Amino acid sequence: MIERMTLGLLGLDRGRKRLVQVIADIAIMMVSFAAAMVLRLESFAPLADPSIWLALAVTLPISLYTFIRLGFYRAVIRYISLRAAQTVAIGVLFSAVALFLVSQLLNLPVPRSVPVIYALLATCLLGGIRMVMRRVFGRTGRDQHKVIIYGAGASGRQLQRSLDEGEEYTPVAFVDDAPELQGADISGLRVHSPDHIEALLTLYRADVILLAMPSASRSQRQAIMTRVEKLPVRVQTIPGVADLVSGRARVSELRDVAIEDLLGRDPVPPEPELMAANIRGKVVMVTGAGGSIGSELCRQIIDHEPQTLILWELSELALYSLDMELREQLELRGSNIRLVPLIGSVQNPGRVEAAMQRFGVQTVYHAAAYKHVPMVEHNVVEGLRNNVFGTKTLVDQAIAAGVEAFILISTDKAVRPTNVMGASKRLAELVCQAAAARNTGTVFSMVRFGNVLGSSGSVIPRFRAQVEAGGPVTVTHPEITRYFMTIPEAAQLVIQAGAMAKGGDVFVLDMGEPIRIADLAERIVRLCGLEPYHTGPDGVALQGETGDVAITYTGLRPGEKLYEELLIGEASQPTHHPRILTATEQSLGPDALETLLDNLLSACKVQDVARLRKLIAAAPTGYRPDSAIADLLWEESGRQAELRLEVGE
Structure with missing residues (x-):
């Protein structure tokens, strides 16, 4: 009945x-006036006096005219804000003053x-009725998600106001770590301790937790997620504080929690x-500028005012996208850096030579490489040409x-490699080490680190896509581990x-502790509010396991290691930066290297x-x-040789 009446009111023009x-x-x-007379005179009798x-x-x-002038009736009740209390x-x-003056x-x-x-x-009734109707009208006819807001600070309160005006979420409670807020x-919402989250989910039947802590450090967010990621709810967050301050995002713009953030x-x-x-003030060249690391290097380089930044990239689309992005940034800053x-x-070699000589390159960051292990295993020759001989070309032209x-x-895959990609990067290191031994005046160094979060071809985007498709999420081996680092930090x-x-110098970045890929897959599933379960390669669930999204183990791919290392030798030395180490690795002299490269070529x-x-x-x-050998041309050559034998050629 009430629902029908409310919908009827909403249907009016x-x-x-x-x-x-x-x-x-x-x-x-009228009720307020009558109640005021009764309360003052403690009798209903005066109300009979006309x-x-x-x-x-x-x-x-007079009162209605004042309300109209104040815009009282222009506000849409279901979206009315708390500022209406002031109006x-x-x-x-004005109404009370008018009443007093008229009476006198x-x-x-x-x-x-x-x-x-x-x-x-009148203030209590007029304001209170509007707030009640705002709640009633604001919820009627909507299939809203009940949400718990984690964080009762300024961002949490702003998020609550935004959600109250929206049509998708209904805030039911706050959770905050600060004891003074609990x-x-x-x-109208109670602030609870994080220890009560599970009980709150049951009490309010909430299906979403919204993190409203944009300025929290990564370690703080990690601790929060450890609390909530195994609960049967979707976890979302508001944009980071930098995006909020710059105006690039609003508090009400929710997104799924990125595993990279954790x-x-x-x-x-x-x-x-x-x-x-x-x-x-220098001329800087970044090869592979359109890639994950190369593009981030370019973003950080322009923050430090080079004279010229040369974006060297084989992919036209990647180069175009990065060039447009950087030009927009430089225009906003009013910078005159030349791109x-x-x-x-x-x-x-001819184009590399022309670029370095004509622009007077002073610093080179060489990030161009074929880096995906399975692809290089299937394309061994081109992987070596690009990663080894491409590096040799750059080194020779840089010296000239x-x-x-x-x-x-x-990469960490250059350490005791089992795949051609890792071996090619170790050969590239040998090229740079041999060049350094020639004392040409160019300072050569190598920086070795593991996987970066969110890079092209990374497991994380692939896992996300698999979860969105309903699974299964494919992991090669239950014990496989990898080092991870964010792209900006790297x-x-x-x-x-x-x-x-x-x-x-061979520098090694401190990557922290390695992470099991199976654990990573499970976390990504849980961040979507789903429960993972495990299956064998045949897709059959392991004994006693049930859930929403399957994690299937497919077996190690050609050249893939269970774990990666960062050092070939046993020792590393600290530098004055806490996350940068230096290692002494075996090298080849220039003559021995030339012989090796000639044979490889x-x-x-x-x-x-x-x-x-x-x-x-x-x-x-x-x-x-x-x-x-998994090289596709080599396999095809062998297959055709077998066919020729079968037909007697």
């Missing part, structure tokens, strides 16, 4: 809704204290002199152009490590993958393949 409000306000003011009502009859038109108070104040001028039997009592009652009521550590503040040493977007391959600093972006440390180089020219693997294993790379 704007004019009729305003008429209903005016009639309701007249009734409220002269008493004459005072109100004159006051009502109600001003309107009622007409010499009516209205006690002088009645307008005061009337003002108090037990308090904020805008795995990374709180960053160590960068050292400004290290960040600027190889950049400020030079160059399409090119690191295997093209008088480049001051050359920083190679390496780029920041690369720049600082390069500034500390003396020549031939000759094998590449004839696509002899078996010989390539033998040459790499014999070099000081630590390469020990643990699977058969």
Whole structure:
């Protein structure tokens, strides 16, 4: 019945809704006046005197005119804000003054204290009724999610107000770690201890937890997520404080909690002199500029005012996107940094030479590489050409152009590699080490680190897509582990490590503790409010396991290791930066390296993958393949040879 009446009111046109409000306000003011007289005189008898009502009859038109002028009836009740209380108070104040003046001028039997009592009652009733109707109208006809807001600070309160005006979420409670807030009521909602979250979910049947702590550190968010990620609810968050302050986002813009926000550590503040040493006022070149690390290097480089930034990239689309992004940033800042977007391959010595010589490159960050283990296993020759001979081309041209600093972006997969990609990056390190030994004036260094969160081809985007498709989430092995670091932190440390180089340095970034990929998959499923369960390769659930999204183990891929390492030798030395170490690794002299590269090149020219693997294993790379050759051209050649034998050719 009430629901039907409410929907009927919502169906009226704007004019009729305003008429209903005016009639309701007249009734409220009449009741408030009558109640004020009774409370003051402690009797209903005076209400029978017509002269008493004459005072109100004159006051009502004045009051309604005041309300109209204040915009009382322009507000849509279901979206009315708490600021309306101020308008109600001003309107009622004018009404009470009018009542007092009319009573005194007409010499009516209205006690002088009645307008005061009337003002108090009318304010409570007019404002209270509107807040109640706001709740009723605001919820009617909606299938809303009941949510618990984690964080009762300014952002949490602002989020509650935004949700109250929206149509998707209904806030039912606050949760906050601060003991001084627990037990308090904020805008009608009680603040509870985090220990009570599970009970609150049952009590209110909430299905979403919203994190309203944009300024919380990564470690604080990690602790919060440890509490809530195993609960049967979806967890979402508001944008970070930087986006809120800059105006790029609003509190009401909710998003799923990114696993990247939880795995990374709180960053160590960068050292400004290290960040600027190889950049400020210089001509800087970033190869692979459109990739995950390369693009972030470019974003951080322009923060330190290079004279020119050369964006070297083979992918036209990636280069176009990055160039547009950086130009927009520079325009907003009013910066005059010169951007030079160059399409090119690191295997093209003529173009590399032209770029370095004509622009007078002083610093090179070499991030261009084929990095996906399975793809390089299937395309061994091109992987080696790009990662090894592309690096050799850059190194030779950097020396010829008088480049001051050359920083190679390496990988933890270069340590005792079982795959060609890792071996190719170790060979690239050997190229840089041999160049450093020649004392040419160019300072060569290598920075080695593990996986970055959210990069192209990373497991995290793939896991997310698999969850959105309903599963299964595929993991190669239950015990496989990887190091992870956020892209901004990795780029920041690369720049600082390069500034500390003396020549031939192998820097190793402190990646923290390795993470089981199976645990990572489970967390991503739970962040979506779902429960994971495990199956074998056949898709059959393991004994006793049930849930919403399957995690299926598919077996290690060719060249894939269960765990990665960061050091070939046993020892590393600290630097003055707490997250940058330096290692002493075996190297090859320039002559021995040239011999090795010549042999590799000759094998590449004839696509002899078996010989390539033998040459790499014999070099000081630590390469020990643990699977058969997976190169697609090599496999096709073998298949065709078998066919020829079968037909007797």
